[in-house]
Amino acid sequence: MSTVKPVHRKLRVVSNKRLASDHYLLELEVDENISLLPGQFLQLRLEDSIQFLRRPFSIFDCENKIIKILYKLRGNVTSLMSKLKKSDLVDVIFPLGNHFPQPEKGKVVLVSGGTGFAPLHFLVKELLNNKNLTLEFLIGGKGREVEAFKNFLPSAVSVKIATENGSAGEKGLVTNLIADIEGWIYSAGPIAMLKAVYEKIKV
Template structure:
Protein backbone atom coordinates (compact mmCIF):
# COMPACT_ATOMS: atom_id res chain seq x y z
CA UNK A 1 0.00 0.00 0.00
CA UNK A 2 1.28 3.49 -0.76
CA UNK A 3 2.50 5.55 2.13
CA UNK A 4 1.45 8.71 0.26
CA UNK A 5 -2.25 9.39 0.61
CA UNK A 6 -4.87 12.07 1.07
CA UNK A 7 -6.99 12.29 4.19
CA UNK A 8 -10.14 14.19 5.11
CA UNK A 9 -10.24 16.21 8.33
CA UNK A 10 -13.01 14.78 10.49
CA UNK A 11 -12.48 17.21 13.35
CA UNK A 12 -9.73 19.30 14.88
CA UNK A 13 -10.26 20.78 18.32
CA UNK A 14 -8.43 22.24 21.32
CA UNK A 15 -8.15 20.08 24.42
CA UNK A 16 -6.79 22.98 26.47
CA UNK A 17 -4.64 26.10 26.04
CA UNK A 18 -1.69 24.11 24.68
CA UNK A 19 -2.88 20.91 23.01
CA UNK A 20 -5.22 19.95 20.19
CA UNK A 21 -6.46 16.73 18.67
CA UNK A 22 -6.74 16.17 14.93
CA UNK A 23 -8.78 13.27 13.52
CA UNK A 24 -8.21 12.30 9.90
CA UNK A 25 -10.02 9.85 7.69
CA UNK A 26 -7.74 8.39 4.96
CA UNK A 27 -9.25 8.51 1.46
CA UNK A 28 -7.52 5.26 0.41
CA UNK A 29 -6.41 2.03 2.07
CA UNK A 30 -3.48 2.51 4.42
CA UNK A 31 -1.02 0.37 6.39
CA UNK A 32 -1.91 -0.08 10.05
CA UNK A 33 0.39 2.05 12.24
CA UNK A 34 2.30 0.61 15.19
CA UNK A 35 3.03 2.45 18.48
CA UNK A 36 6.07 4.69 17.99
CA UNK A 37 5.57 5.27 14.26
CA UNK A 38 4.83 8.69 12.85
CA UNK A 39 3.29 10.53 9.88
CA UNK A 40 4.35 13.58 7.90
CA UNK A 41 1.34 15.90 7.74
CA UNK A 42 0.99 18.69 5.27
CA UNK A 43 0.68 21.81 7.37
CA UNK A 44 -1.77 23.98 5.45
CA UNK A 45 -2.53 24.33 1.75
CA UNK A 46 -0.05 27.07 0.89
CA UNK A 47 3.71 26.93 0.23
CA UNK A 48 4.33 28.63 3.57
CA UNK A 49 5.33 26.47 5.35
CA UNK A 50 6.38 24.33 2.42
CA UNK A 51 7.40 21.25 4.32
CA UNK A 52 5.31 18.59 5.98
CA UNK A 53 5.75 18.15 9.73
CA UNK A 54 6.23 14.88 11.69
CA UNK A 55 3.62 13.72 14.25
CA UNK A 56 3.43 10.47 16.20
CA UNK A 57 0.38 8.32 15.72
CA UNK A 58 -1.68 8.93 18.83
CA UNK A 59 -4.59 6.61 18.08
CA UNK A 60 -5.80 4.45 15.20
CA UNK A 61 -9.37 3.28 15.56
CA UNK A 62 -12.17 2.58 13.07
CA UNK A 63 -9.85 3.68 10.24
CA UNK A 64 -9.42 7.10 11.89
CA UNK A 65 -5.92 8.49 12.43
CA UNK A 66 -5.63 10.73 15.50
CA UNK A 67 -2.81 13.12 16.30
CA UNK A 68 -2.23 14.97 19.55
CA UNK A 69 -0.28 18.14 18.88
CA UNK A 70 1.05 21.25 20.45
CA UNK A 71 1.20 24.54 18.56
CA UNK A 72 4.84 25.64 18.28
CA UNK A 73 5.37 27.57 15.04
CA UNK A 74 4.00 28.16 11.55
CA UNK A 75 3.41 24.50 10.67
CA UNK A 76 1.44 23.56 13.76
CA UNK A 77 -0.46 26.86 13.62
CA UNK A 78 -1.56 25.99 10.06
CA UNK A 79 -2.50 22.52 11.25
CA UNK A 80 -4.69 24.05 13.97
CA UNK A 81 -6.65 25.90 11.24
CA UNK A 82 -7.77 22.72 9.47
CA UNK A 83 -11.56 22.47 9.44
CA UNK A 84 -13.87 19.48 9.10
CA UNK A 85 -13.92 18.41 5.45
CA UNK A 86 -10.48 19.87 4.56
CA UNK A 87 -8.27 17.43 2.65
CA UNK A 88 -4.56 17.16 3.43
CA UNK A 89 -1.59 15.20 2.08
CA UNK A 90 -0.14 12.62 4.43
CA UNK A 91 2.85 10.25 4.35
CA UNK A 92 3.01 7.26 6.67
CA UNK A 93 3.19 5.26 8.75
CA UNK A 94 6.93 6.01 8.87
CA UNK A 95 9.91 4.81 10.88
CA UNK A 96 10.26 1.88 13.21
CA UNK A 97 8.11 1.20 16.27
CA UNK A 98 8.65 0.44 19.95
CA UNK A 99 9.80 -3.18 20.44
CA UNK A 100 7.06 -5.34 21.97
CA UNK A 101 7.38 -5.38 25.78
CA UNK A 102 8.00 -8.80 27.32
CA UNK A 103 6.19 -8.10 30.58
CA UNK A 104 5.52 -5.06 32.72
CA UNK A 105 7.43 -2.00 31.60
CA UNK A 106 8.18 1.60 32.47
CA UNK A 107 7.09 4.48 30.21
CA UNK A 108 8.73 7.87 30.71
CA UNK A 109 6.97 10.79 29.03
CA UNK A 110 8.09 14.40 29.06
CA UNK A 111 5.55 16.95 27.79
CA UNK A 112 4.18 16.11 24.32
CA UNK A 113 6.18 12.84 24.46
CA UNK A 114 2.97 11.36 25.88
CA UNK A 115 1.55 11.41 22.30
CA UNK A 116 4.05 8.79 21.18
CA UNK A 117 3.81 6.59 24.30
CA UNK A 118 0.06 6.48 24.84
CA UNK A 119 -0.58 3.99 21.98
CA UNK A 120 1.96 1.64 23.59
CA UNK A 121 0.17 1.89 26.94
CA UNK A 122 -3.11 1.27 25.19
CA UNK A 123 -1.85 -1.77 23.23
CA UNK A 124 -0.44 -3.34 26.43
CA UNK A 125 -3.06 -2.26 28.92
CA UNK A 126 -2.26 -2.18 32.65
CA UNK A 127 1.33 -3.25 32.11
CA UNK A 128 3.01 0.15 32.28
CA UNK A 129 4.34 2.15 35.18
CA UNK A 130 3.85 5.58 33.65
CA UNK A 131 6.13 8.46 34.64
CA UNK A 132 4.78 11.66 33.14
CA UNK A 133 6.27 15.09 33.72
CA UNK A 134 5.48 18.57 32.48
CA UNK A 135 6.20 22.19 33.37
CA UNK A 136 2.82 22.74 35.04
CA UNK A 137 -0.71 21.38 35.39
CA UNK A 138 -1.89 23.03 32.13
CA UNK A 139 0.84 21.24 30.19
CA UNK A 140 -0.28 17.79 31.26
CA UNK A 141 -2.75 16.28 28.85
CA UNK A 142 -4.78 13.05 28.65
CA UNK A 143 -3.99 12.21 32.28
CA UNK A 144 -7.25 10.37 32.96
CA UNK A 145 -6.91 8.33 29.76
CA UNK A 146 -3.32 7.47 30.67
CA UNK A 147 -4.23 6.52 34.25
CA UNK A 148 -7.01 4.26 33.02
CA UNK A 149 -4.64 2.09 30.98
CA UNK A 150 -1.53 2.13 33.20
CA UNK A 151 -0.65 -0.12 36.11
CA UNK A 152 0.50 2.86 38.15
CA UNK A 153 1.00 6.53 37.28
CA UNK A 154 3.56 8.97 38.67
CA UNK A 155 3.12 12.64 37.82
CA UNK A 156 5.49 15.55 38.37
CA UNK A 157 5.36 19.22 37.43
CA UNK A 158 8.21 21.71 37.66
CA UNK A 159 6.06 24.08 39.76
CA UNK A 160 4.18 21.48 41.82
CA UNK A 161 0.76 22.52 40.42
CA UNK A 162 -0.06 18.81 39.84
CA UNK A 163 1.57 15.67 41.21
CA UNK A 164 4.96 15.87 42.90
CA UNK A 165 7.06 19.01 42.46
CA UNK A 166 10.28 18.36 40.56
CA UNK A 167 11.69 16.46 37.62
CA UNK A 168 10.10 13.24 36.43
CA UNK A 169 13.54 11.62 36.21
CA UNK A 170 13.95 12.14 40.00
CA UNK A 171 10.73 10.15 40.59
CA UNK A 172 12.09 7.45 38.31
CA UNK A 173 15.36 7.30 40.28
CA UNK A 174 13.35 6.75 43.52
CA UNK A 175 11.30 4.03 41.87
CA UNK A 176 14.37 2.22 40.55
CA UNK A 177 16.17 2.22 43.90
CA UNK A 178 17.09 -1.49 44.25
CA UNK A 179 16.48 -1.45 48.02
CA UNK A 180 12.84 -0.44 47.46
CA UNK A 181 11.93 -2.42 44.36
CA UNK A 182 8.28 -3.51 44.18
CA UNK A 183 7.97 -4.09 40.44
CA UNK A 184 9.03 -6.57 37.75
CA UNK A 185 9.70 -4.17 34.90
CA UNK A 186 12.98 -4.67 33.06
CA UNK A 187 12.48 -2.30 30.17
CA UNK A 188 11.99 1.46 29.85
CA UNK A 189 10.40 3.28 26.90
CA UNK A 190 10.81 7.06 26.75
CA UNK A 191 9.86 10.08 24.67
CA UNK A 192 10.39 13.70 25.59
CA UNK A 193 12.83 16.61 25.53
CA UNK A 194 16.53 15.93 24.97
CA UNK A 195 17.65 16.99 28.50
CA UNK A 196 15.24 14.39 29.95
CA UNK A 197 16.60 11.69 27.62
CA UNK A 198 20.20 12.61 28.49
CA UNK A 199 19.42 12.29 32.19
CA UNK A 200 17.72 8.96 31.49
CA UNK A 201 20.90 7.79 29.76
CA UNK A 202 22.87 8.66 32.91
CA UNK A 203 20.33 6.75 35.04
CA UNK A 204 20.49 3.69 32.77
CA UNK A 205 24.28 3.62 32.88
CA UNK A 206 24.21 3.52 36.68
CA UNK A 207 21.43 0.90 36.67
CA UNK A 208 23.42 -1.37 34.37
CA UNK A 209 26.46 -1.12 36.65
CA UNK A 210 24.34 -2.05 39.68
CA UNK A 211 24.07 -5.87 40.01
CA UNK A 212 20.83 -5.50 42.03
CA UNK A 213 19.08 -3.50 39.30
CA UNK A 214 16.36 -5.16 37.22
CA UNK A 215 16.57 -2.73 34.32
CA UNK A 216 18.28 -4.19 31.31
CA UNK A 217 16.93 -2.34 28.29
CA UNK A 218 15.80 1.16 27.39
CA UNK A 219 14.34 2.49 24.13
CA UNK A 220 13.92 6.17 23.34
CA UNK A 221 12.00 7.95 20.60
CA UNK A 222 14.08 10.82 19.23
CA UNK A 223 12.52 14.08 18.04
CA UNK A 224 14.74 15.72 15.44
CA UNK A 225 13.75 18.37 12.92
CA UNK A 226 12.66 16.66 9.71
CA UNK A 227 12.40 17.89 6.14
CA UNK A 228 11.52 14.89 3.96
CA UNK A 229 10.62 12.21 6.56
CA UNK A 230 11.52 9.41 4.17
CA UNK A 231 15.31 9.11 4.45
CA UNK A 232 16.27 11.28 1.47
CA UNK A 233 17.57 14.60 2.82
CA UNK A 234 19.74 13.51 5.79
CA UNK A 235 18.26 16.40 7.73
CA UNK A 236 17.40 14.33 10.79
CA UNK A 237 20.59 12.41 11.57
CA UNK A 238 21.83 11.51 15.05
CA UNK A 239 25.20 10.08 16.04
CA UNK A 240 25.10 6.44 17.09
CA UNK A 241 27.80 4.00 18.10
CA UNK A 242 29.60 2.49 15.11
CA UNK A 243 30.18 -1.21 14.59
CA UNK A 244 33.55 -2.73 15.31
CA UNK A 245 34.72 -5.23 12.70
CA UNK A 246 37.99 -7.15 12.35
CA UNK A 247 39.19 -4.71 9.69
CA UNK A 248 37.99 -1.43 11.05
CA UNK A 249 36.53 0.14 14.09
CA UNK A 250 34.36 3.14 13.46
CA UNK A 251 33.58 4.90 16.71
CA UNK A 252 30.37 6.48 15.50
CA UNK A 253 28.13 6.74 12.44
CA UNK A 254 25.07 8.81 11.55
CA UNK A 255 21.59 7.30 11.49
CA UNK A 256 18.43 8.91 10.18
CA UNK A 257 15.73 9.38 12.82
CA UNK A 258 13.02 9.17 10.14
CA UNK A 259 14.27 5.90 8.64
CA UNK A 260 16.32 3.91 11.16
CA UNK A 261 14.39 5.53 14.06
CA UNK A 262 12.65 7.30 15.62
CA UNK A 263 13.06 4.57 18.27
CA UNK A 264 16.65 3.73 19.29
CA UNK A 265 18.32 1.73 22.02
CA UNK A 266 19.47 4.44 24.44
CA UNK A 267 22.92 2.83 24.67
CA UNK A 268 23.49 3.30 20.93
CA UNK A 269 22.96 7.07 20.90
CA UNK A 270 25.99 9.31 21.37
CA UNK A 271 24.72 11.96 23.77
CA UNK A 272 26.80 15.12 23.39
Protein backbone atom coordinates in the same frame (compact mmCIF):
# COMPACT_ATOMS: atom_id res chain seq x y z
CA MET B 1 10.39 -2.88 11.67
CA SER B 2 7.53 -1.53 9.60
CA THR B 3 6.48 -3.86 6.82
CA VAL B 4 3.87 -1.47 5.39
CA LYS B 5 5.10 0.71 2.53
CA PRO B 6 4.48 4.41 3.18
CA VAL B 7 1.57 5.93 1.26
CA HIS B 8 0.86 9.50 0.24
CA ARG B 9 -2.73 10.58 0.90
CA LYS B 10 -4.96 13.58 1.41
CA LEU B 11 -6.80 12.88 4.65
CA ARG B 12 -9.96 14.56 5.84
CA VAL B 13 -10.11 16.22 9.25
CA VAL B 14 -12.72 14.62 11.51
CA SER B 15 -12.06 16.90 14.47
CA ASN B 16 -9.43 19.22 15.86
CA LYS B 17 -9.88 20.00 19.55
CA ARG B 18 -7.89 22.03 22.03
CA LEU B 19 -7.09 19.77 24.99
CA ALA B 20 -5.37 22.19 27.32
CA SER B 21 -3.28 25.37 27.05
CA ASP B 22 -1.39 25.00 23.76
CA HIS B 23 -2.05 21.31 23.12
CA TYR B 24 -4.47 19.94 20.50
CA LEU B 25 -5.80 16.59 19.32
CA LEU B 26 -6.28 16.21 15.56
CA GLU B 27 -8.31 13.32 14.13
CA LEU B 28 -7.88 12.34 10.49
CA GLU B 29 -9.95 9.87 8.52
CA VAL B 30 -8.30 7.21 6.34
CA ASP B 31 -10.32 5.52 3.57
CA GLU B 32 -8.48 2.24 3.66
CA ASN B 33 -7.38 -0.20 6.35
CA ILE B 34 -3.77 0.64 7.10
CA SER B 35 -2.21 -0.81 10.20
CA LEU B 36 -0.06 1.67 12.06
CA LEU B 37 2.31 0.58 14.79
CA PRO B 38 3.32 2.32 18.03
CA GLY B 39 6.53 4.24 17.42
CA GLN B 40 5.58 5.23 13.90
CA PHE B 41 4.96 8.76 12.71
CA LEU B 42 3.59 10.65 9.73
CA GLN B 43 4.82 13.64 7.75
CA LEU B 44 2.21 16.33 7.27
CA ARG B 45 1.78 19.23 4.87
CA LEU B 46 -1.10 21.65 5.00
CA GLU B 47 -3.12 22.28 1.85
CA ASP B 48 -3.10 25.81 0.39
CA SER B 49 -0.16 26.91 2.52
CA ILE B 50 3.30 28.12 1.67
CA GLN B 51 4.72 25.41 3.92
CA PHE B 52 7.85 24.05 2.24
CA LEU B 53 8.99 21.28 4.58
CA ARG B 54 6.67 18.60 5.90
CA ARG B 55 6.36 18.32 9.68
CA PRO B 56 6.66 14.99 11.53
CA PHE B 57 4.07 13.92 14.14
CA SER B 58 3.89 10.69 16.12
CA ILE B 59 0.86 8.47 15.88
CA PHE B 60 -1.04 9.07 19.13
CA ASP B 61 -3.73 6.53 18.28
CA CYS B 62 -5.25 4.72 15.32
CA GLU B 63 -8.59 2.97 15.45
CA ASN B 64 -11.50 2.41 13.07
CA LYS B 65 -9.72 4.25 10.25
CA ILE B 66 -9.14 7.33 12.41
CA ILE B 67 -5.56 8.48 12.99
CA LYS B 68 -5.02 10.74 16.00
CA ILE B 69 -2.22 13.24 16.44
CA LEU B 70 -1.44 15.08 19.68
CA TYR B 71 0.36 18.33 18.94
CA LYS B 72 1.68 21.38 20.68
CA LEU B 73 1.71 24.88 19.22
CA ARG B 74 5.30 25.79 18.42
CA GLY B 75 5.57 27.80 15.24
CA ASN B 76 3.97 28.49 11.86
CA VAL B 77 2.69 25.08 10.90
CA THR B 78 1.30 23.98 14.27
CA SER B 79 -0.36 27.39 14.56
CA LEU B 80 -2.06 26.87 11.16
CA MET B 81 -2.94 23.29 12.17
CA SER B 82 -4.86 24.62 15.16
CA LYS B 83 -7.19 26.38 12.69
CA LEU B 84 -8.05 23.20 10.76
CA LYS B 85 -11.79 22.48 10.65
CA LYS B 86 -13.88 19.38 10.08
CA SER B 87 -13.68 18.25 6.40
CA ASP B 88 -10.48 20.20 5.64
CA LEU B 89 -7.85 18.13 3.86
CA VAL B 90 -4.24 17.60 4.93
CA ASP B 91 -1.51 16.03 2.84
CA VAL B 92 0.12 13.15 4.69
CA ILE B 93 2.83 10.54 4.10
CA PHE B 94 2.59 7.55 6.45
CA PRO B 95 3.44 5.22 8.11
CA LEU B 96 7.10 6.08 8.71
CA GLY B 97 9.53 4.84 11.34
CA ASN B 98 9.74 1.67 13.36
CA HIS B 99 7.83 -0.32 15.91
CA PHE B 100 8.94 -0.54 19.57
CA PRO B 101 10.42 -3.89 20.66
CA GLN B 102 8.46 -5.43 23.55
CA PRO B 103 9.06 -7.65 26.59
CA GLU B 104 7.11 -10.86 27.15
CA LYS B 105 6.47 -10.31 30.86
CA GLY B 106 7.37 -8.19 33.87
CA LYS B 107 7.32 -4.51 34.74
CA VAL B 108 7.31 -1.77 32.13
CA VAL B 109 7.91 1.89 32.94
CA LEU B 110 7.05 4.55 30.36
CA VAL B 111 8.52 8.02 30.81
CA SER B 112 7.25 10.88 28.68
CA GLY B 113 8.13 14.55 28.48
CA GLY B 114 5.72 16.96 26.75
CA THR B 115 4.33 15.61 23.47
CA GLY B 116 6.58 12.55 23.91
CA PHE B 117 3.39 11.31 25.55
CA ALA B 118 1.91 10.69 22.07
CA PRO B 119 3.94 7.65 20.86
CA LEU B 120 3.95 6.08 24.34
CA HIS B 121 0.17 6.43 24.60
CA PHE B 122 -0.18 4.37 21.41
CA LEU B 123 2.33 1.85 22.77
CA VAL B 124 0.38 1.42 26.02
CA LYS B 125 -2.70 0.39 24.04
CA GLU B 126 -0.70 -2.43 22.53
CA LEU B 127 1.10 -3.44 25.75
CA LEU B 128 -2.25 -3.78 27.53
CA ASN B 129 -2.99 -6.80 25.32
CA ASN B 130 -0.27 -8.66 27.19
CA LYS B 131 -1.63 -9.60 30.62
CA ASN B 132 1.86 -10.60 31.81
CA LEU B 133 2.97 -6.97 31.97
CA THR B 134 2.45 -4.37 34.68
CA LEU B 135 2.57 -0.83 33.40
CA GLU B 136 3.63 2.37 35.11
CA PHE B 137 3.45 5.66 33.19
CA LEU B 138 5.45 8.67 34.40
CA ILE B 139 4.17 11.79 32.63
CA GLY B 140 6.14 15.01 32.67
CA GLY B 141 5.26 18.39 31.27
CA LYS B 142 5.28 22.11 31.81
CA GLY B 143 1.83 22.41 33.42
CA ARG B 144 -1.75 21.26 33.56
CA GLU B 145 -1.81 19.69 30.09
CA VAL B 146 -0.43 16.53 31.71
CA GLU B 147 -3.77 16.04 33.47
CA ALA B 148 -5.49 15.96 30.08
CA PHE B 149 -2.89 13.40 28.95
CA LYS B 150 -3.50 11.27 32.04
CA ASN B 151 -7.21 11.09 31.23
CA PHE B 152 -6.42 9.17 28.04
CA LEU B 153 -4.93 6.28 30.02
CA PRO B 154 -7.03 3.35 31.25
CA SER B 155 -7.17 2.54 34.98
CA ALA B 156 -5.03 -0.60 34.48
CA VAL B 157 -2.03 1.72 34.11
CA SER B 158 -0.47 3.16 37.26
CA VAL B 159 0.24 6.87 36.58
CA LYS B 160 2.43 9.49 38.26
CA ILE B 161 2.82 13.01 37.00
CA ALA B 162 5.34 15.80 37.42
CA THR B 163 5.01 19.38 36.21
CA GLU B 164 7.70 22.02 35.98
CA ASN B 165 5.39 24.70 37.41
CA GLY B 166 3.92 22.44 40.09
CA SER B 167 0.33 22.93 38.88
CA ALA B 168 -0.29 19.17 38.87
CA GLY B 169 1.44 16.18 40.43
CA GLU B 170 4.92 16.57 41.85
CA LYS B 171 6.72 19.82 41.13
CA GLY B 172 9.85 19.28 39.07
CA LEU B 173 11.19 17.06 36.34
CA VAL B 174 9.68 13.71 35.43
CA THR B 175 13.03 12.01 35.94
CA ASN B 176 12.60 12.64 39.70
CA LEU B 177 9.74 10.12 39.58
CA ILE B 178 11.93 7.28 38.35
CA ALA B 179 12.46 5.06 41.37
CA ASP B 180 12.45 1.44 40.35
CA ILE B 181 14.60 0.63 37.35
CA GLU B 182 13.84 -3.05 37.10
CA GLY B 183 12.32 -4.31 33.88
CA TRP B 184 11.79 -2.41 30.65
CA ILE B 185 11.78 1.34 30.30
CA TYR B 186 10.53 3.35 27.31
CA SER B 187 11.04 7.06 27.02
CA ALA B 188 10.04 9.79 24.57
CA GLY B 189 10.47 13.54 24.84
CA PRO B 190 13.05 16.29 24.49
CA ILE B 191 16.66 15.18 24.02
CA ALA B 192 17.75 16.70 27.36
CA MET B 193 15.11 14.60 29.11
CA LEU B 194 16.17 11.43 27.30
CA LYS B 195 19.75 12.05 28.41
CA ALA B 196 18.60 12.54 32.01
CA VAL B 197 16.59 9.31 31.86
CA TYR B 198 19.62 7.49 30.55
CA GLU B 199 21.81 8.88 33.36
CA LYS B 200 19.25 7.74 35.90
CA ILE B 201 18.92 4.17 34.68
CA LYS B 202 22.41 3.32 33.45
CA VAL B 203 24.15 0.69 35.55
